[in-house]
Amino acid sequence: MRNFQEFVNTKVLITGGLGFIGSSLARRLVQLHANVTLVDSLIPLYGGNFFNIHNIKDQVTVNISDVRDPYAMAYLVQGQDYLFNLAGQTSHIDSMTDPQTDLDINASAQLSILEACRKHNPSVKIIFASTRQLYGKPEYLPVDEKHPIRPVDVNGINKLAGEWYHLLYNNVYKIRACALRLTNTYGPGMRVKDARQTFLGIWVRNLIKGIPIKVFGNGLQLRDFNYVEDVVDALLLAAVNPKADGEVFNLGSTEYINLRNLATLLIEIFQKGIYEILPFPPDLKAIDIGDYYSNYSKINKSLGWSPRVPLRDGLKQTIEYYIQNKTNYLE
Numbered sequence: 001m002r003n004f005q006e007f008v009n010t011k012v013l014i015t016g017g018l019g020f021i022g023s024s025l026a027r028r029l030v031q032l033h034a035n036v037t038l039v040d041s042l043i044p045l046y047g048g049n050f051f052n053i054h055n056i057k058d059q060v061t062v063n064i065s066d067v068r069d070p071y072a073m074a075y076l077v078q079g080q081d082y083l084f085n086l087a088g089q090t091s092h093i094d095s096m097t098d099p100q101t102d103l104d105i106n107a108s109a110q111l112s113i114l115e116a117c118r119k120h121n122p123s124v125k126i127i128f129a130s131t132r133q134l135y136g137k138p139e140y141l142p143v144d145e146k147h148p149i150r151p152v153d154v155n156g157i158n159k160l161a162g163e164w165y166h167l168l169y170n171n172v173y174k175i176r177a178c179a180l181r182l183t184n185t186y187g188p189g190m191r192v193k194d195a196r197q198t199f200l201g202i203w204v205r206n207l208i209k210g211i212p213i214k215v216f217g218n219g220l221q222l223r224d225f226n227y228v229e230d231v232v233d234a235l236l237l238a239a240v241n242p243k244a245d246g247e248v249f250n251l252g253s254t255e256y257i258n259l260r261n262l263a264t265l266l267i268e269i270f271q272k273g274i275y276e277i278l279p280f281p282p283d284l285k286a287i288d289i290g291d292y293y294s295n296y297s298k299i300n301k302s303l304g305w306s307p308r309v310p311l312r313d314g315l316k317q318t319i320e321y322y323i324q325n326k327t328n329y330l331e
Contacts, residue, residue: 002233006240007032013080015039015067015113016048016087017060020190021129021182023052024228025084025235030059039076039087041066051328052189067109074116077124082239085113085166086129088159092287095155106158107165114169114177126177127238130163130248131156132294134181141222142295145181145250153287163248170246178244180234183252183294187228187314188321192329200225200262204322205330206273207266213275216284219260224253224293227314230307237303244303252294253307269316 012029016022017038029036038060040048053060065072067087077083088106089095095102110128117124134157135143136150151157166177184198192201203213234251238244257265263275280288299305322329 002237004032004236004240007034007082007236009033009035010081011035011037011079012082012084013037013039013076014084014086018042018048018050018052018062019086020052020187021185021228021231021235022084022086023049023189024187025086025232026053026060027056028229028232028236030056037061037063037076037080039063039065039067039072041087049189049329051325067113068104070112070116073113074120077113077116077121080121080124083113083117083124083126084129084235084239085110085126088129088162089155090131092133092153092155093283095153095158096283096287099154102154102158106155107161110162111165114165114175117175118169118173122173122175124175125239126166126175127235127244128163128166128177128179129235130179130181131159132181132183132250132292133289134160134163135289135292137289138292141291142252142293143250144295145248145298152289167246167248176242176245178238178246179248180238180299181248181250181294182226182231183250183292184223184225185228185231186225187318189228190318192322203263203266204319207270207319208322208326208330210273213263213266213273215259215263215275215277216280217259217288219263219277220258221288222256222258222291222293223262224256225311225314226251226253226307227309227317230309233308234299234303234305237299237305241303247302249299249302250294250296251299251305251307252296253311255311256293257311265312266315266319269312270319
């Protein structure tokens with residue numbers, strides 16, 4: 001495992017820092033002796049949760065701000081060596097029912113963050129968390145970065161705009177930036193109150209609470225998954241390697257599984273529970289992408305990243321975490 005000595009005594013800003021991936025990244029950066037500032041709006045609909053940093057809260061600076069506030073961001077980006085830009089509206093359904101908010105957070109706010117960097121800190125390195133959702137329904141599998149871009153929801157369009165703003169500022173203003181297209185990220189700290197962040201969250205919640213797991217469609221849809229610590233590795237590699245500048249990279253896994261088998265695996269690990277196959281609700285059916293799994297060979301060749309945590313091991317650690325900490329997440 002790489003030691004990432006490059007982060008010692010650096011200044012790092014993480015937007016969405018009290019969320020799932022942001023807090024996991026913050027923990028690793030604290031171990032690497034970086035000076036970490038977390039920005040989070042703590043708006044209840046999104047993933048921020050103070051418990052996510054309960055074991056490092058005295059070792060990080062927390063700023064409760066909204067990335068949509070250009071004055072706050074202009075102040076916060078100053079003096080930072082790295083900006084992990086993870087704040088976003090992740091719910092596909094919410095993006096369809098409230099498209100303006102999705103536009104404000106995932107596109108407009110990204111542009112104002114980049115403007116803040118251009119004016120106040122052009123030497124910062126920015127790593128943007130993008131999504132596989134912008135590919136839409138795959139034409140072929142596994143999906144590589146050359147696959148056509150055809151988003152099936154407002155979220156995918158706005159995340160694509162956010163991603164391209166970062167690449168434009170890299171190419172035109174030489175503000176080093178890159179984007180990682182994340183697939184289904186899971187692990188301790190993910191939102192489990194509802195399916196706003198990942199459907200796996202609500203599955204874990206239902207499993208622990210003794211409620212049947214709801215599998216929509218025929219349950220044969222294929223998906224790939226990344227354990228959060230593997231995603232943190234990818235973010236850190238993209239930050240320190242100049243080969244990432246101006247590039248987009250898929251994350252993904254060679255392990256992919258259909259949803260029926262995933263539900264069975266969760267039940268097997270937990271040693272109890274049931275799942276039920278249900279027809280798609282109309283709002284979900286309209287934006288379902290069918291089978292999806294990624295080709296991540298580009299980031300493997302360029303930056304040396306590949307996922308290390310097997311799905312069964314990651315799910316086991318995830319379930320154990322929520323059993324131990326259910327009062328801080330499930331209620």
